[in-house]
Amino acid sequence: MDEAALDVRELRNCFGRFATGVTVVTCAHEQGKHGFTANSFTSVSLDPPLVLVSVDRRTRALPFLKDNHFTINMLKEEQRSVAMHFAGKPETNPPFEWEGTRVKNSLAYIECEPWAEYDGGDHVLIVGKVKKFDYHDGVPLGFYSGNFSKVEPL
Template identity: 40%
Template sequence: MARTLTAAELRGAFSRFATGVTVVTYEVEGEPRGFTVNSFTSVSLDPPLALVSVARTAAAASRLAGARFAINVLSEDQEALALQFCGRQQDDLEIGWRMTPGQAPELDDVVAAYQCSGWQVVSAGDHDLHVAEVLSVRVEPEKSPLLFINGKFVTAATGFLLAG
């Protein structure tokens, strides 16, 4: 008989897969807000769709359904932003916002930013999968992404050397 897999074992196994680090940003009463997400993926090119997985208990989870939001891929020097937007206050951090009328707020100096419109929400266990139509993109090709593996932030150049 197979033993039951624990949440800690599964989390540990999932952590062995390197992911990019994103911050999903949106607006509440004219003020920019955001939260860190490492569960982001492309879904379709036709129509252009992307997906973010959000814990149903997250305060922002209900704000994305059918709404405009941006997915910001953080650059290797933006670890403080990742921490700030996952609830770990970073003293003296200045957040650079790009505010464009009719669009979701974006972060400055990111590798890429995807302007999205909520398309479909799929309930999956303790998370909601927010599938969004990608309306436009901004890419900074000279920037390298911030990665996350084994519970650590790493860069693409040194990621697998540091993660071991």
């Protein structure tokens, strides 16, 4: 298919066929703690330890994240309300507790310092150097074809 003829909605539907986990990326700033839900996260390197998050340029938390330490919180299946809270549908009483810049009781977290930033079209690609991490057993919250999904071992 010719690039000029690409249907953006259909391309998004195609990208959505790749199942992912759900993360909340958080950071602290002089104006408070901020975060956003992201499913575009990947490990990049073990030496040095690097991760990448792709952030929509319209994300309200992006200005707070630039050149700042951040935490990637991998969510558990039962943390769907946390994902929605950080996706722009906040609840009056937040469905989570903070532990520093971490979302308490997440499946895993990765604390990062800024490493590099790249133009990604309508997104900004932020690479962080891993400074601290921890993980727990549990079932991850999945995302597939525009909806939350269940991740089960075969």
